[in-house]
Amino acid sequence: MDKPILEVNNLNLWYGDFQALKDVNASFYARRITAIIGPSGCGKSTLLRVFNRMNDLIEGVRASGNVLIDGQDILGPRAELVVLRKKVGMVFQRPNPFPLSIYENIVFGQRIHGNAAGKNRLDEIVEESLKAVLLWGDLKDKLHKSALGLSLEQKQRLCIARLLAVRPEIVLMDEPCSALDPQSTMRIEELMRELKNNYTIIIVTHNMQQAARVSDDTGFMLLGELIEFGLTQDIFTRPRDKRTEDYITGRFG
Amino acid sequence: MERHFDEELKELHKNIIRMGVLAQEAIYNSIDALANRDKTKASLVISEDVKIDELELAIDERCVDLIARLQPMAGDLRFIATAMKINSDLERIADLAVDIAQRVLELADKPLLKPLIDIPKLSTLSQNMVRNSIDAFINRDVDMAKKVLLSDPEADKLRNLIQKELINDYMSRDASTADRALPLLLVARHLERICDHATNIAEDVIYMVEARVVKHHPEELK
Numbered sequence: 001m002d003k004p005i006l007e008v009n010n011l012n013l014w015y016g017d018f019q020a021l022k023d024v025n026a027s028f029y030a031r032r033i034t035a036i037i038g039p040s041g042c043g044k045s046t047l048l049r050v051f052n053r054m055n056d057l058i059e060g061v062r063a064s065g066n067v068l069i070d071g072q073d074i075l076g077p078r079a080e081l082v083v084l085r086k087k088v089g090m091v092f093q094r095p096n097p098f099p100l101s102i103y104e105n106i107v108f109g110q111r112i113h114g115n116a117a118g119k120n121r122l123d124e125i126v127e128e129s130l131k132a133v134l135l136w137g138d139l140k141d142k143l144h145k146s147a148l149g150l151s152l153e154q155k156q157r158l159c160i161a162r163l164l165a166v167r168p169e170i171v172l173m174d175e176p177c178s179a180l181d182p183q184s185t186m187r188i189e190e191l192m193r194e195l196k197n198n199y200t201i202i203i204v205t206h207n208m209q210q211a212a213r214v215s216d217d218t219g220f221m222l223l224g225e226l227i228e229f230g231l232t233q234d235i236f237t238r239p240r241d242k243r244t245e246d247y248i249t250g251r252f253g
Numbered sequence: 254m255e256r257h258f259d260e261e262l263k264e265l266h267k268n269i270i271r272m273g274v275l276a277q278e279a280i281y282n283s284i285d286a287l288a289n290r291d292k293t294k295a296s297l298v299i300s301e302d303v304k305i306d307e308l309e310l311a312i313d314e315r316c317v318d319l320i321a322r323l324q325p326m327a328g329d330l331r332f333i334a335t336a337m338k339i340n341s342d343l344e345r346i347a348d349l350a351v352d353i354a355q356r357v358l359e360l361a362d363k364p365l366l367k368p369l370i371d372i373p374k375l376s377t378l379s380q381n382m383v384r385n386s387i388d389a390f391i392n393r394d395v396d397m398a399k400k401v402l403l404s405d406p407e408a409d410k411l412r413n414l415i416q417k418e419l420i421n422d423y424m425s426r427d428a429s430t431a432d433r434a435l436p437l438l439l440v441a442r443h444l445e446r447i448c449d450h451a452t453n454i455a456e457d458v459i460y461m462v463e464a465r466v467v468k469h470h471p472e473e474l475k
Contacts, residue, residue, distance in 0.1 A: 208326065209324055212326070236326050236327060236330070237326075237327060237330060237331065237464065238327065238331075238464030239327050244327075245327045245328055248326040248327050249256075249325070249327050249328060249329050250256050251256065
C-alpha cells in the first residue's frame with residue numbers, strides 16, 4: 001500500500017482533566033473513505049476535529065503525540081492553521097451556509113485565502129465546484145440568490161462545494177447526513193463515492209449502515225481508544241475485538 | 254444485554270434444529286426401509302417430504318425478513334447467512350432420503366442381490382455425520398464440525414468400494430443383475446451425497462463461529 005496521507009501516532013488529548021483520546025494510532029490512505037464509528041462520547045468527533053485543529057477553539061485542550069499530514073506534524077509549533085484548514089476541510093452535521101448568495105458562499109474561501117482571482121476564474125471555480133456536487137444543473141440560473149433558501153440537502157451539497165473550491169486534500173465529515181431524509185442521505189453517499197476519486201474522506205457517523213455502505217476502512221472507538229481499525233468488510237462481518245462485535249450488533253448497554 | 258430481536262434469532266435457531274430433526278428422521282426411515290424392504294415406510298418418507306419443503310421455505314423467508322429488518326452485522330449476520338445455507342443443505346439431505354426411499358420401492362419386490370455389508374456401514378457413517386454436523390451447529394462446536402470434515406474421505410472410500418463391487422462382481426458378469434445392482438449403486442451415491450451436505454454444514458458452522466472459511470481451503474483446518 002502507498003504511504004498514508006494522514007498518520008496518527010500515540011495521540012492523547014485532554015479537555016482539562018478529562019482524557020478524551022487515549023494513545024490513538026491510525027493511518028489514513030489517499031482516495032479512500034474511512035468511517036469512524038462508536039457510541040456517543042467515545043471521542044470520534046474529537047479525533048476528527050484534531051485533523052484540522054478545530055479543538056484549538058476549546059479552552060483547556062492539550063494533546064500529546066503527533067499527527068502527520070503529508071509528513072508534516074500538524075500539532076507542531078510550525079503548523080500553519082490557515083494552510084492546514086485549506087488542506088483539510090470539514091462538513092458538519094447541520095449544513096451551515098453563510099447568509100450570502102450561492103455564488104458568494106463558494107468563492108468565500110478564495111477571498112479568505114487572498115486568491116486575487118479575476119471574475120472569470122471565480123466563475124469557473126463556482127461552476128466546477130457546483131458540478132462536483134451535482135448542483136450545477138439546478139442552481140446555475142440562481143447563483144445570486146441567497147443560499148439560505150435552498151433545501152437541507154442542497155445546503156449540505158453547497159457546503160461541500162464551498163469546501164472543494166479551495167482544493168482540499170482531505171474532507172472531514174461529521175455526521176453529514178444526520179439532518180437529512182433517507183433519500184437525500186443516499187444521494188450524499190453517492191456524492192461521497194464520486195468525491196473519493198479525488199479526495200480522501202474521513203467520516204464520523206452514528207449510522208452503522210452508512211459506515212458499512214460508503215466506507216473502505218472503518219475504525220471503532222470506545223472511551224477514547226481506537227479499539228479496532230481495518231477494512232470495512234472485515235469489521236462488519238468478522239470483527240476481531242469482542243467490544244467491536246458487541247457494539248455493531250447492538251449489545252452495548 | 255438481551256436485544257429485542259434476540260427472541261427472533263432464537264426462534265430461527267430452533268427452526269433449524271427442527272429442520273435437522275426432520276431430515277435425520279427421513280434418513281433414518283429411508284435406511285430402515287431399505288434394510289427391511291419396507292415399502293410402507295419408504296412411501297412415508299416420500300409423502301412426509303412436503304413438510305420439510307414447507308419448513309425450508311418458511312425458514313428462508315424468515316431469514317430474508319430478518320436481514321431486511323435487522324440489518325444484521327458481524328456474528329448475527331454470520332448466523333443468519335449460515336442458517337440459510339444449512340437450511341438448504343438439510344432440505345437436500347431430506348430429498349436424498351426420498352431418493353433412497355424410491356430405490357427401496359424399486360427393489361422391494363425383487364429378490365435380494367446380495368447381503369448388504371458396506372451399504373449399512375455407509376448409512377451409519379452418513380447418519381453420524383449429519384447428527385454431528387447439526388450438533389456442531391446447535392452447540393457452536395468447532396471441534397465437532399472438524400470431526401465431520403475428517404469423516405468425509407471415509408464416505409468417499411466406502412462409496413467407491415460399493416460401486417466397484419456392484420459393477421465388477423455383478424453388473425459386468427451378469428447383465429441381468431443390473432435392475433437390482435443399479436438401485437443399490439444409486440443408494441451408495443445418495444448416501445455419499447448426504448455426507449457431502451453434512452460436510453457443507455460443518456464448514457458453515459466453522460464460518461459462523463470463527464469467521465474462518467475452510468470450504469475449499471483444507472489448510473485452514475489445521
